[in-house]
Amino acid sequence: MTGAPRTVGFVGLGAMGLPMAQALLAGGFTVHGWDLRADSREALAASGGLPAESAAAAATGADALVLMVVNAAQAETVLFDEGALAALPPQGIVVLMATCPPAAVVAIAERVQASGRGFVDAPVSGGVAGARAAKLTIMAAGSDDSVAAVRPLFAALGDRIFHVGPTPGQGATVKTANQxxxxxxxAVAAEAFALAEKIGVDRGLLLEVMSGSSAASWMLRDRGPRMLQEAPEVTSAIDIFVKDLGIVLQAGRDARAALPLTAAAHQLFLASSGRGDGTADDSQVIRSYRVLNGT
Structure with missing residues (x-):
């Protein structure tokens, strides 16, 4: 991606995708964006982007096609069924930034590369806050040439960019371990708060103690305060971790790796979703503990 204009097709203008597309606009890229939701396309237009009429239209004339969709099945539909890959110029690069199972990423990459186009597996971490601040962590896997070509794009989206390996699927593997x-x-932070609630210890005091002790973690400091709220702002939903921990377990099965703690955490998120809390903030997995403990 050298010279001007630098044109990006962007599919998936959701809670993270829209601010990512806006960050690309702020970085000087021309962005043609597509999402099924009209309000998302309108928000892109209000930021100076060019809403497309379809995924294929977003890919037409693009140097790179960024996919920030829900899952691998959506990526396959966009690329192969809705014609986005065929519409992408022969020298274009597909950049899959959604969280997907490593095996699925490998399969998609093989089909894209068979068409002669480039492919970079580049999942992200940092959530909605990181997307809005353009401070995502990007875990890119692909050939040196392909990753180098889209590095300016990554620089507009994140402040921690890692080339984790030459083979698509390796980025997804790193993201799987991260998730x-x-x-x-x-889940374990929620368990600690649940114990305090059961015994009657002040939760705010517990958070203050743990946040400054050896038990501290980024997740505790970020999610802990929201666990003390009844209905915190949603920055990452319960159902995201139902999906992502499901991906972790699938990767474990593929590798014949035992992941008992992941399985237990997944069940807690799944229970929360099953009770109707799937769209609540993921900190509210604590509600599953409250049901178990009668609190």
Whole structure:
């Protein structure tokens, strides 16, 4: 991606995708964006982007096609069923930034590369706050040439950019390990608060103690205060971790790796979702403990 204009097709203008597309606009890129939701396309237009009429239209003439969709199935639909890959110029690069199972990423990459186009597996971490601040962590896997070509794009989106390996799927593997730790950290923090609630210890005091002790973690400091609220602002939903920890468990099965803590955390998020809290902030997995403990 050299010279001007630098044109990006962007598919998936959701809670993270829209601020990412806006960050690209702020970085001087021309962005053609597509999302099924009209309000998301309108928000892109209000930021100076160019709403497309379809995924294929977003890919037409683009140097890179960024996919920030929900899952691998959506990525496949966009690329192969809705014609985005065929519409992407022959020298274009597909950049898959959604969290997907490593095996699924490998399969998608093989089909994209068979068409002669480039492919970079580049999941992100940092959530909505990181997307809005353009301070995402990006875990890119792909050939040196492909990653180098889209590095200016990454620089507009994040402040921690890692080339984790030459093979698509390696980025997804790093993100899988990241989500394992994130999900388990949230669940175990909720468990600590649940114990305090059961015994009658002040939760705010407990948070203050733990945040400055050896038990502290980024997740505790970020999610802990929200666990003390009844209905905190949603920055990452329960259902995101139902999906992501499901991906972790799938990767574990593929690798024949035992992941008992992940399985337990997944069940807690799944229970929260099953009770109707799937769209609540992920800190509210603590509600599953309250049900278990009768508090």
């Amino acid at each position: 394992l730790l994130c999900g388990v950290h949230i």
